Amino acid sequence: MLNSPLSPSSTELVISILDMVLSEGKPLDRAYSVHFSGLQLIPSEQARITKVVGDILRRLNLYCFLSDVKPEEISRLGSRLMNAWHLFHELELPKLQYSLPLAEAEYFARLEEAKLQPALWDGCPEWLDTMGQAQLGDAWAKERAALNAQPKRFIRTNILKCTREELAKKLRNEQVQTVEVDGVDTALEVVSDSALFRTESFKKGWFEQQDAGSQLVAAAVDAKPGMRVIDACAGAGGKTLSIAAQMKGKGRLLAMDVEQWKLDNLKQRARRANASNVETRIIASSKTIKRLKLSADRLLLDVPCSGLGVLKRNPDAKWRDTPDRLPVLVELQKHILQSYSRMVKVGGILIYATCSIMPEENRDQVDAFLAENEHFTFLEDETISVADSGFDGFYMARLERIAE
Ligand SMILES: C[S@@+](CC[C@H](N)C(=O)[O-])C[C@H]1O[C@@H](n2cnc3c(N)ncnc32)[C@H](O)[C@@H]1O
Incomplete structure (x- = not known):
């Protein structure tokens, strides 16, 4: 991961960022901006720090186990965790001002123990390992391992x-x-x-x-110049901007979301990108959807999901999330698919997408929808495997409306 140890000051910075995420529950992006703004770090040192923080968060349970430190103890015992991290990567220990000793013999005994526990070794929380096993069976182990790799x-x-x-x-x-x-x-x-x-x-x-997997999902929309396209869960527009480029600025591209601040952000990005055919609309109630009945040649539903395909990029989510969130998301996805599909015209294509690799949010949702909606037919689907692609994990399905 790195070929030289972190300097003492960078090590302290890593501990402070981890503490903000793990003890104060702040999102990782926020912790970075708080710590980096005002500091005149050279880009390569900033990149090293984010790489180390990312690596620690991807395998937090492993490093905590090796150093015998609990996540909530980082502010007090962070130096011991950092020593374990350096030992694990066979790097010289940083010379910290206040360093709590780590008994190396104990570290190596724990290392041998950890090697016998694949989920711990891969930095996977128990609840996620149970869920992955249940949903993906034998295919889970390689995805679990791939999810702790540094994202490209x-x-x-x-x-x-x-x-x-x-x-x-x-x-x-x-x-x-x-x-x-x-x-x-x-x-x-x-x-x-x-x-x-x-x-x-x-x-x-x-x-x-934009992750390469996300670019593939946007490409699956296959929007043509002059079409009428709706991106109904557009967020800040990662895929909207991709679709606008496919349309070469011709036709109508409506980006919708339930959060105005994301659409505001999207508008700014669209301006910089010269994506002149993008229009934004907040979804205020079901009426917003009804008004667009049978109007879209293409409808992208990039629904809210567990995000379990993008954990290598958002590793802090692993330690914040709980399994109880999934059923709530699955219900919301079902609702969005059922209600928003009304916007597709006959002959138009609905693209259902998630950044998850769990069948319950993916093919199972599509099958349940098709069982209740005979006026749609299945065209194709694909799961982008984290392990096989090296990208983030995504799912996409293309369905065609064949009758009103
Ligand atoms: C996976 S994210 C979208 C990411 C975005 N398409 C991109 O490529 O950057 C899902 C989005 O759905 C939005 N959302 C949540 N509930 C929604 C709803 N009921 N209708 C429409 N959008 C919703 C969220 O605000 C979030 O921006």
């Missing part, structure tokens, strides 16, 4: 402004190294630790940060 950084070329080759070249001139991603036309993987959002290419709207 992907960007999507904004083809409204440039080609992928032009973007790669421009970024190279800005000291950002990228490689093309096979099978995803618009995607580049960023392989250098560069401050992407400070580049001129970003400011000019030539790219957006």
